[in-house]
Amino acid sequence: MKYFIVEDDLNIIRVLSRIINDRDLGTVVGYSLNGNKASDEIFCLKPDIVLVDLFIPDKDGISIVKEIIRKDPSIAFIMISQVSSKDMIAKAYESGIEFYIQKPINAVEVENVIAYVKEKxxxxxxxNEIKKLFNIEIPAKNNHEKLDYEKKLKYVLQKIGIMGEAGTQDIIKIIKFLIDSNVNLSNFTIKEVCSRFSNNPKTVEQRIRRAAIKGMVNLAHLGIEDNLNDTFLEYSTGLYNFKEIKIEMDYIRGKGKIRGKVSIRKFIDGLLYYSKN
Structure with missing residues (x-):
């Protein structure tokens, strides 16, 4: 895979390049510190994946994404920014990006997100090769038609801080299956739904549980800092049992000896609800 980086901070460009090179994710073919110059260089170098900052001098990241995708929809975009605004992140997904990574950069998250986009x-x-082999007409790809539920799901996963967890990809597959099949989790046991994506459903469930636990811990820390925080109030009850969140908060404060527990079923049901509404 070939990568191009659009970022006005050379230190971040070096960090991203090091992650890509050191972890054998592909080759960085170029970078740009300027939004206006970025488009021309991307068209010339034809990378597979572009990592772009939201705010870049002369032309913002969303404008760059829209311009490139309009002319070459085969290029995938991952946006990286400090912005946490729900509206801005939604606009970024609407422009056609695959993922939104929030700064400061986490190497594991970057690696996992890139791996997911590469797989896709x-x-x-x-x-496409199979379709061409059998002379099947291939409709033009249009990132603007990305399913709305996928944007909503990724937004929630990012808000609770688990976008870079290994279980995230399993969660996305399960939610996609439930929505595409027009069913809910009550039709299956956790093992049954996990077995649709692996011969070892227990491993899939463990990855999802670790991701869900990480989300609970993140929300507990957020609640300790500000118990009126919108993200804390929304997802501590929407994805978890608030009593368990409070137990985790007490554990973090040193006021309790046991940790909060996670219900995978409630967690998946909550993500399904947020993805559809």
Whole structure:
């Protein structure tokens, strides 16, 4: 995979390049510190994936994404920014990006997100090759038609701080399956739904549980800092049992000896609800 970075901070460019190179994710073919110059260089170098900052001199990241996708929808975009505004993140997804990573940069999150996008690109290419082999007409890809539920799901996962967790990809697959099949989790046991994506459903469930626990811990810390925080109030009850969140908060404060527990079923049901509404 070839990568291009659009970022006005050279230190961040070096960090992203090091992550890509050191973890054998592909090759960085170029970078730009300027929004106006970025588009021309991207069209010239034709990278597979562009990592772009939201706020870049002369032309913002959303404008760059829209311009490139309009002319070459085969290029995938990952946006990286300090912005946490719900509206701005929603606009970024609407422009056609695959993922939104919030600064400060976490190497594990960057690696996991890139791995997910690479897998998606490779799957699409293989499907297109099969269609061409059998002379099946291939409709033009349009990132603007990205399913709304996927944007909502990724937004929630990011807000609770688990976008970079290994279980995130399993969660996305399960939510997609439930929505595409027009069913809910009550039709299955957790093991049954996990077994649809792996011969080892227990491992899938463990990854999801670790991600859900990380989200609970993140919300508990947020609640300790500000118990009126919108994210804390929304997701501590929407995805978890608030009593368990409070137990986790007491544990973090040193006031309790046991940790909060997570219900995977409630967690998935909550994500399904937020994805559809």
């Amino acid at each position: 690109i490779n799957s699409e290419r293989k499907l």
